[in-house]
Amino acid sequence: MQAAKNGFYYVLDRASGELLSAHNFAFVSWTPASTQKTGRPVVDPSASYDQGPALLFPSEAGASQLAAHGVRRQAAQSPSFR
Numbered sequence: 001m002q003a004a005k006n007g008f009y010y011v012l013d014r015a016s017g018e019l020l021s022a023h024n025f026a027f028v029s030w031t032p033a034s035t036q037k038t039g040r041p042v043v044d045p046s047a048s049y050d051q052g053p054a055l056l057f058p059s060e061a062g063a064s065q066l067a068a069h070g071v072r073r074q075a076a077q078s079p080s081f082r
Contacts, residue, residue: 005062010039026063030056 002010007028011021022039024031030047034040047056 003063005058006041007058007063008034008039008041027057028063 002012003025004010007024007026008022009025010019012018013020019036019039022034022036024034028041029044031041031043033042035042047054
């Protein structure tokens with residue numbers, strides 16, 4: 001599983017590397033969807049700076065770094081995690 005900065009969440013087969021799923025997890029304005037065969041996003045032609053200013057999401061900062069992931073210390077020490 002991989003949450004990429006482009007706003008898509010990719011699920012890959014651990015053994016073969018085959019793409020199992022590709023869906024956006026954040027608001028994405030530059031693409032309507034991704035192809036399930038390759039996982040590559042289909043770029044919307046209107047999301048281009050060639051035609052003038054454009055408001056695109058996620059920003060250049062990316063989507064996967066919005067919040068830090070954390071584990072409570074008490075939960076990590078519980079016997080169920082051993």
